[in-house]
Amino acid sequence: METAEQIRDRLLARFPGAEISVVTNPGAAAQHSLLLGHAHARAIAEFLRDDAPLKLDQCSNVTGIDWPEKKIVETTKVTVPDPAGGPAKVVEQKSERVQPGYLEVVYHLYSIAFRHGPVILRLRTGNRTDQVTVPSLTPVWRACEFQEREVFDLYGVKFEGHPDLRRILMWDTFKDHPMRKDYVEPDDYEWEPTPHGAVLEKAKAHYPTPPAAAIAPAAAPTPATGGAKS
Amino acid sequence: MSDAAQNSSPPVTITDEERAELRRQGILLTSLQELYTWGCSNSVWPLNFGLACCAIEMIAASMARFDIARFGSEVFRPSPRQADLLIVSGTVTKKMAPQVIRLWNQMPEPKYCIAMGACAISGGPFKQGYNVLKGIDRFIPVDIYIPGCPPRPEALLHGLLELQKKIKGFKISGPNAPRHLRDDQECNCPVPEFGEHDLQPPQNPKVWTAPTIVRSEKA
Amino acid sequence: MSISDLSPLGAQGGSHVRAVHDEFHGDLLEVSMGPHHPSTHGVFRMIVTLDGETIVKLKPVFGYLHRNHEKLGENTSYLGSMPYTDRLDYLCSMTNNWAYAIAVEKLAGQPVPERAEYVRVILAEITRLLNHTCLAGFLMQDLGCSGTPLMYAFREREKILDLFESLSGSRMMCNYQRFGGCRVDPSADWLEGAKQLTDGYGQFLDEFEALLTGNEIIMARTQGTGVLSPELAVAAGVTGPMLRATGVNYDLRKTDAYGVYPRFDFRVPLGAHGDVYDRYMVRVLEMRESIKILQQALAGIPAGPIMDPKAKLRGFRPKAGEAYGRIEGPKGEIGFYLVSDGSPNPYRYRVRAPSFINLTILEDMCLGQTVADAVIILGSVDIVLGEVDR
Numbered sequence: 001m002e003t004a005e006q007i008r009d010r011l012l013a014r015f016p017g018a019e020i021s022v023v024t025n026p027g028a029a030a031q032h033s034l035l036l037g038h039a040h041a042r043a044i045a046e047f048l049r050d051d052a053p054l055k056l057d058q059c060s061n062v063t064g065i066d067w068p069e070k071k072i073v074e075t076t077k078v079t080v081p082d083p084a085g086g087p088a089k090v091v092e093q094k095s096e097r098v099q100p101g102y103l104e105v106v107y108h109l110y111s112i113a114f115r116h117g118p119v120i121l122r123l124r125t126g127n128r129t130d131q132v133t134v135p136s137l138t139p140v141w142r143a144c145e146f147q148e149r150e151v152f153d154l155y156g157v158k159f160e161g162h163p164d165l166r167r168i169l170m171w172d173t174f175k176d177h178p179m180r181k182d183y184v185e186p187d188d189y190e191w192e193p194t195p196h197g198a199v200l201e202k203a204k205a206h207y208p209t210p211p212a213a214a215i216a217p218a219a220a221p222t223p224a225t226g227g228a229k230s
Numbered sequence: 231m232s233d234a235a236q237n238s239s240p241p242v243t244i245t246d247e248e249r250a251e252l253r254r255q256g257i258l259l260t261s262l263q264e265l266y267t268w269g270c271s272n273s274v275w276p277l278n279f280g281l282a283c284c285a286i287e288m289i290a291a292s293m294a295r296f297d298i299a300r301f302g303s304e305v306f307r308p309s310p311r312q313a314d315l316l317i318v319s320g321t322v323t324k325k326m327a328p329q330v331i332r333l334w335n336q337m338p339e340p341k342y343c344i345a346m347g348a349c350a351i352s353g354g355p356f357k358q359g360y361n362v363l364k365g366i367d368r369f370i371p372v373d374i375y376i377p378g379c380p381p382r383p384e385a386l387l388h389g390l391l392e393l394q395k396k397i398k399g400f401k402i403s404g405p406n407a408p409r410h411l412r413d414d415q416e417c418n419c420p421v422p423e424f425g426e427h428d429l430q431p432p433q434n435p436k437v438w439t440a441p442t443i444v445r446s447e448k449a
Numbered sequence: 450m451s452i453s454d455l456s457p458l459g460a461q462g463g464s465h466v467r468a469v470h471d472e473f474h475g476d477l478l479e480v481s482m483g484p485h486h487p488s489t490h491g492v493f494r495m496i497v498t499l500d501g502e503t504i505v506k507l508k509p510v511f512g513y514l515h516r517n518h519e520k521l522g523e524n525t526s527y528l529g530s531m532p533y534t535d536r537l538d539y540l541c542s543m544t545n546n547w548a549y550a551i552a553v554e555k556l557a558g559q560p561v562p563e564r565a566e567y568v569r570v571i572l573a574e575i576t577r578l579l580n581h582t583c584l585a586g587f588l589m590q591d592l593g594c595s596g597t598p599l600m601y602a603f604r605e606r607e608k609i610l611d612l613f614e615s616l617s618g619s620r621m622m623c624n625y626q627r628f629g630g631c632r633v634d635p636s637a638d639w640l641e642g643a644k645q646l647t648d649g650y651g652q653f654l655d656e657f658e659a660l661l662t663g664n665e666i667i668m669a670r671t672q673g674t675g676v677l678s679p680e681l682a683v684a685a686g687v688t689g690p691m692l693r694a695t696g697v698n699y700d701l702r703k704t705d706a707y708g709v710y711p712r713f714d715f716r717v718p719l720g721a722h723g724d725v726y727d728r729y730m731v732r733v734l735e736m737r738e739s740i741k742i743l744q745q746a747l748a749g750i751p752a753g754p755i756m757d758p759k760a761k762l763r764g765f766r767p768k769a770g771e772a773y774g775r776i777e778g779p780k781g782e783i784g785f786y787l788v789s790d791g792s793p794n795p796y797r798y799r800v801r802a803p804s805f806i807n808l809t810i811l812e813d814m815c816l817g818q819t820v821a822d823a824v825i826i827l828g829s830v831d832i833v834l835g836e837v838d839r
Contacts, residue, residue, distance in 0.1 A: 025771055026768065026769055027556055028557055028770065029770060057684070060688075060801060061786055061801040063797070108773050108786070115699070120773075141684060141685075142684045142809060143809060146808070167512075169512035169838060170512060170515070171325055174424070174427070178517070178520065183360070186360070188428070189364070191440045196357065196358070198524070208442060279485055280491060281491065282514055282835055283621060286621065290603060290606070294604055295603075321514065323513060323516060325512050325513050325515065326492055329513070355521075355532070355536070356516040356517065356521065358521060361515050379622065380621060
């Protein structure tokens with residue numbers, strides 16, 4: 001089967017002006033993927049499905065990934081000349097930048113006719129709050145129908161052109177999108193019959209207030225108990 | 231029978247050994263209470279209701295090797311109206327909880343509940359899930375808890391035997407009578423609504439409150 | 450008073466009265482089947498719209514067993530998710546383990562010793578026997594053969610579970626496979642037991658088939674029921690015996706050639722009509738092929754280590770990257786998609802559950818059938834709710 005780069009080049013020749021880029025996978029699996037712009041996504045998907053050498057007739061897996069805003073601290077080494085005339089010093093400068101968050105939908109495509117794959121497509125939303133629309137690929141592969149509903153339910157990605165976009169796993173009046181990284185679950189850990197560390201931690205908020213003597217050591221700052229692992 | 235009449239009747243002087251001896255001679259001496267609990271305990275009909283993994287072991291318990299019919303409970307009823315025993319066999323999710331409670335309310339008294347497996351008891355391995363109810367006893371009264379993930383069919387049979395023992399110990403009158411024989415106890419449980427983030431209310435305070443935890447913090 | 454006096458159209462009103470009558474017959478009835486229902490497929494709900502007894506619309510409702518498998522997977526270590534995979538499709542814990550192990554091995558580039566590959570094939574094929582036998586029993590239960598076929602199926606299941614228990618310590622939740630091998634080495638006694646089971650299974654299948662396969666009532670109920678076309682099956686991502694019953698030759702054991710499957714001689718049974726009967730028959734024939742694979746694997750299992758000596762389980766931190774690994778489970782393609790950011794927990798942990806995706810076309814198969822057929826069509830899809838809702 002063609003590599004992701006070859007597919008991208010062929011797609012660019014067929015759809016001039018389309019936004020297509022290869023996302024490399026640094027891991028051992030080396031399953032590289034194609035990141036598509038919204039405008040041509042459905043046309044490209046139809047092309048991949050019907051294309052003679054590829055014929056990706058099965059969309060095996062559709063899933064969402066949440067990439068929240070991330071602060072990236074970059075350390076650069078800058079050579080600063082010594083004003084006194086001595087040898088130049090190397091100073092580390094730290095710069096912070098905020099990588100904007102987005103939601104991503106990943107499609108794994110296989111060909112039953114030619115028995116090859118996977119070709120991986122990615123669609124990204126503009127951000128995580130108001131621009132959460134991506135084009136739906138359900139009209140191209142019927143297999144996306146329930147899986148895109150699941151991504152909508154758990155991540156809050158809106159699929160434009162989906163015939164029946166409703167919640168699928170949670171109830172209809174549910175408001176949150178629980179698979180997002182910043183989801184806060186309802187606090188009902190009043191009682192813990194399991195010695196599970198994380199559960200115990202959550203249950204502690206419900207313990208009765210200890211006597212005054214016991215409060216004093218607890219009030220002291222406890223460095224890096226919860227913050228480091230969260 | 232009024233209380234006065236009950237008090238004036240002569241005290242029972244026959245011992246259990248004598249009664250057993252009489253039974254061996256073909257004379258059955260019994261009380262209404264004994265007859266009632268004997269009948270109840272040996273014909274506990276479960277509801278044919280499976281939730282998750284434990285349901286497969288529940289089916290296995292009714293099959294040839296384990297044969298729950300030996301204990302009078304092989305009649306799995308599809309309708310809650312005909313069932314005595316709700317075996318909560320598996321994870322109760324928040325989406326499923328109102329349905330489980332509705333089934334419980336539809337069962338006629340006397341009814342019993344077995345929480346089968348870690349999930350039904352406390353949420354088990356899935357306790358940290360956002361959609362998992364942390365124990366069915368937050369909403370309905372549970373008679374027997376069977377730990378395990380999933381419990382073996384033998385464990386279910388043991389749970390059933392314990393339930394039978396419990397039923398045999400019931401008093402049919404007086405303050406210790408089970409709830410369906412008393413006027414002051416509610417048999418139905420309120421069904422929670424689906425809220426925006428959680429079930430409303432998240433538990434039934436009449437059957438469950440968080441136990442007070444006394445824990446000495448480690449130094 | 451004549452009927453024409455009642456009609457607003459006066460003397461020509463006869464036709465109008467008939468129209469009212471037609472409207473009465475045109476009324477549709479909406480039935481909510483589930484989540485508590487007498488069939489044996491867990492808490493699945495269908496909202497069925499009926500015209501008389503014929504289904505005109507069917508909407509499946511999911512989520513009654515949504516226990517947040519994927520969220521929990523993101524909060525535990527890679528190894529910590531292994532016991533959870535047992536509880537996905539709780540009839541086939543061994544194949545779930547294998548699919549997850551394959552995905553992690555792809556992610557980390559972890560090799561597997563040969564003996565472990567053989568043990569995995571043996572366990573996966575025994576699991577296939579277990580799953581298909583139970584499914585046939587459940588399907589017959591749905592058809593109304595109350596008890597008997599299921600009793601036969603569960604008799605065999607107990608024999609298989611004894612094997613699993615003696616190997617892994619648990620009847621259902623085996624938690625047996627590891628990244629880079631398997632947890633314990635099967636003893637010679639165990640392999641002998643597996644051989645005995647394999648040799649006796651053909652006889653059981655003969656007995657089972659004598660009861661069921663040629664049965665007139667079963668043929669009348671299942672042939673031509675719930676027909677699925679191969680085009681729709683491929684478009685909807687249907688995999689496993691469901692897909693092969695429509696005649697599409699697609700078996701991951703052949704196409705992906707994972708593990709040591711290329712060394713074994715077996716055929717892929719295909720259906721011709723895509724109806725419930727074909728799905729049943731494909732599974733029965735697959736069991737016969739599984740027996741062939743088992744006999745070859747048990748005869749050729751080499752000695753050697755069961756775990757790769759360099760494999761790391763505790764404190765396992767694969768490099769950043771992602772991988773999608775899949776195998777042919779008894780229900781279809783079970784896949785795991787893992788995204789690693791270099792930390793001990795997966796950043797994204799996704800299960801591609803075959804029975805969830807096989808349900809996509811449930812409505813298409815049920816339209817025009819009677820409501821009693823919907824139950825057996827659902828039974829023939831072979832769903833396990835732990836996997837559908839995850």
